[in-house]
Amino acid sequence: MTTETVRENPPSTIIAAFFGFLASTVSAIAGGLVILSSRADIEAALRKSDPQVAQDQLDRLTLLAQAIPVAIALVVAIVYLWLSFRLKAGRNWARVTLTVFTLLQAGSLLATEPSWAGYVSCGVAVVATVLSYLPPSNRYVAGVRRAV
Known part of the structure; x- marks a missing residue:
């Protein structure tokens, strides 16, 4: 297998993992x-939680309570997307990082009260992680590592 072939043709397991991480995002x-x-x-x-809070302060607190999780979700989504593309390119460090993030995501399901989207996102990420470690994926990542 040549370097060009390795870089141009990721196996179906890597492609499926890539799309899995995109869907999870x-x-x-x-x-x-x-x-x-x-x-x-x-x-x-x-x-x-505080019946005496003024309406203008309540409005600001509500906005903050919405903005912080949304901002965190956007940052995580950008990082996930970047790592997904690095995985597709055969980078082992991206695969390991996505694995760690998936484990953290699964752990967060136990520590919080997630929405249906949290369960779906985590389930898809777990499947994508498993796909990224199947034998064809391992051969691809090893081939890219040798080529670099």
Whole structure:
């Protein structure tokens, strides 16, 4: 197998893992959008925690409670996308990093109350991680490593 062949033709397992991580990213973004649509619930929870808070302060707190998770989701999505493309290029460090992120994502399911999008995103990421370690993927990554 030549260097050009290795770089141009990732196996189907890597392609499936790549698309799996893309789908996981999209479902994570969907979870972030759910937060944007939950303004009334967030405001009610904040009001319940401090009934004496002024309306203008409540509005700012609600916006902050929406903005922080959405910003984090966007940053994570950008990093996931970049790592997915590096995985497709056969970079082992990207595969290892995606594995660690997937394990952290699975752990977060136990520590939080995730939405349906969180479960879908994690499930797809787990499948993508497994695909990235199957024998054809291992051969591809090893071939790219030798070529570099």
